[in-house]
Amino acid sequence: MRDRLQTADAVAENDEPVDYQTVSTPVLVVGAGAAGARVAIALAEAGVEPLVVGKRDHGDAHTTWAAGGINAALGSLDPEDDWTVHAADTLDEGHYINDPEAVELTAKHMPDRIRELADWGMPFDRTEDGTINQRYFGAQSFRRTCFVGDRTGEAMLDTLVAKARELEVPYRDNVMVTRLLTDGERVAGAMGFDMATGEFVLLRSDHVVLAAGGASALYHRHSSREDENNGDGLALALGAGARLADVEFVQFHPTGMVGDRYGEEWDGRLVTEAVRGEGGRLFNAAGERFMERYSPDQMELDARDVVARAIAREIREGRGTDDGGVYLDISHRDGEYIRERLPSMYERFQSLGVDITEAPMEVAPTAHYSMGGVDIDFATGETGVPGLYAVGETVAGVHGANRLGGNSLAETVAIGKLVGEHVADRVDDGAPTVTSGQRALAEREFRALAELEASDGEVTARDLLADLGDILWEHAGILRDEASLREGLAKLDALRARTTDLRVAGDRTTRDFEFAVDLSFSLPIAETILRGALERTESRGAHYRTDYPETDGDWRRNILVSEGPTGLELRARGVADPSPEVQDAVERGYELDYHHLE
Structure with missing residues (x-):
């Protein structure tokens, strides 16, 4: 499977003609969530017409699941909050292995991006005097999170899509990119297929922007849909020669729904941090408000890694519910207030027979976000591979070892605008042409996909992905150690061997084929997670090693991963220091006083 993605040259040449469509565009944006949309808007405003391709219908992207705020x-x-404190909070939550430039660009540009979104029609909740309202989110020093009830991501993507349509940005639905077109020196487009018709598509462009999400859905319990966040953006970049960074850092959100209680369809689905931001409290099965033991000052609004580990410990030590969770309760707040500030949570649980104005929700940690990803220059989005850029959850840098809640949406628009403007400056006049060598590369990839489609073994990609999710959950989950990580790598090798017996039941328009392609992305990224976690012999943020439980100052480094002649190669790189004004904010030591909410 991995060979199909990264070395399609292994497919035997033959004289059989390959039918495919060719599309040329000055800039190809792969991914149609908030990051891709904001890049496209910046390009269009600069007079460049990009093509945005997405795996789903226009406006249907994972951004809509980011509920709580930005x-x-x-x-x-x-009023005492400012961008330097936002940057300091982000660095502190990221345990100081963030890229300081990325953090500062995000924090500095976000006030303008929020005002811009409001000008474009995003219906932010407002205070009585008409200013944009803000709420507490975990580990933030001040009320900094702007919101639209608990549907912020949906409202934001709707706003960006409407703006892109106003600018007449071309968009193509239901296209799955399977490999980047590269001659080993630069990227010149992408190859894939139309998921509705099965037609192969060659997308020729001198500038490709990856905005394809993260890799948290590789885990058994996760907050994504099963067909998103499969690591495709990371795998595409890695296969084209780009570096990845810090992929071992996977955020486990403290509050995912517990499947045994609500049904498998809801297992791991996110219960937004906005519930805790509005005063929600956590209780174990004995009725104890257990965060008093773990974080008496910040309580439920401590960092996500702290709260997730606390919940995991309560469950492991026998103080969880029969369904393997704990209780999240906001019923002490006024019912009308809950319905106004948390409408989608209220409606979701109401449909499942739980009135959250009167009864608690049952929750447990769930894989939620990839802090690691493609290593880029944040002012430009450049990956080090000419012609290839990346943005959004596909990249590493802003979040360090643990993401501050509300920063994922912030990064997409703050950095997305900068990347779009930079790429626009690099575009030459005229449509890119397709060379004979590029056609030969594309045809080899399409033959490899046809060969994959014809697989008639005994095991399905869906089964292998489920087993992969179990491996990561068990061996690279909330708690890790050397023996377990090595066992996970051994199991991964065994699983990879089973792909030789793959069966695809259906043609290229089926979910079976889609999952088979997903598997080719997921396997190398799962390996980077396990190997990065094994390499980092300390505990930092979301990466917790029970055999190395302390944070080691010598490990204030990023782990970089690249493809070498014999497989993945890992090396460490030091982290730069923040600017003096942000360092001053760090040293001032701002901190949330949770009891303001009491």
Whole structure:
């Protein structure tokens, strides 16, 4: 499977003609969530017409699942907040292995991006005097998270899609990119297929922007849909010669729904941090508000890794519910307030027979976000491979070892605009042409896909992906150690061997084929997670090693992963220091006082 993605040259040449469509565009944006949309808007505003391709219908992207809010130091409720404190909070939550330039660019630009979104029609909740309202989110020093009830991501993507349509940005639905077109020196487009018709597609472009999400859905319990966040953006970049960074850092959100209680369809689905931001409390099965033991000052609004480990410990030590969770309760707040501030949570649980104005929700940690990803220059989005750029959850840098809640949406628009403007400056006039060598590369990839489609073994990709999810959950989950990580790598090798007996039941328009392609992305990225976690012999943020439980100052480094002649190669790189003004904010030691909410 891995060979199909990264070395399609292994497919035997033959004289059989390959039918495919060729599309040329000055800039190809792969991924149609908030990051891809904001890049496309910046390109269009600069006079460049990109093509945006997405695996789903236009406007249907994982951004819509980011419920609770988006960060910007507006100071609507806390005037002492400013962008330097936002940056300091982000660095602190990321345990100081963030890229300081990435953090500062995000924090500095976000107030303007929020005002821009409001100008474009995003219906932010407002205070009585008409300013944009802000709420507490975990590990933030001030009320900094702007929101639209608990549907912020959906409202934001709707706003960006409407703006892109106003600018007449071309978009193509239901296209799955399977490999980047590269001659080993630069990227010149991408190859894939139309998921509705099965037609092969060669997308020729001198500038490709990856905005394809992260890799948290590789895990058994996760907050994504099963067909998103499969690591495709990371795998495409790795296969084209780009570096990945810090892929071992996977955020486990403290509050995912517990499947045994609500049904498998809901297992791991996110219960937004906004519930805790609005005063939600966590209790174990004995009725104890257990965060008093783990974080008496910040309580439920401590960092996500702290709260997730606390919940995991309560469950492991026998204080969890019969369904393997704990209780999240906001019923002490006024019912009308809950319905107004948390409408989608209220409606979701109401449909499952739980009135959250009167009864608690049952929750447990769930894989939620990839802090690691493609290593880029944040002012430009450049990956080090000419012609290839990346943005959004596909990249590493802003979040370090643990993401501050509300920063995922912030990164997409703050950095997306900068990347789009930079790429626009690099575009030459005229449509890119397709060389005979590029056609030969494309045809080899399409033959490899046809060969994959014809696989008639005994095991399905869906089964292998489920087994892969179990491996990562068990061996690279919330708690890790050397023996377990090595066992996980051994199991991964065995699973990879089973792909030689793959069966694809159906043609290229089926989910079976889609999952088979997903598997080719997921296997190398699962290996980077396991190997990075084994390499990092310390505990930092979301990466917790029970055999190395302390944070080691010598490990204030990023782990870089690249493809070498014999497989993955890992090396460490030091982290730069923040600017003096942000360092001053760090040293001032701002911190949330949870009890303001009491």
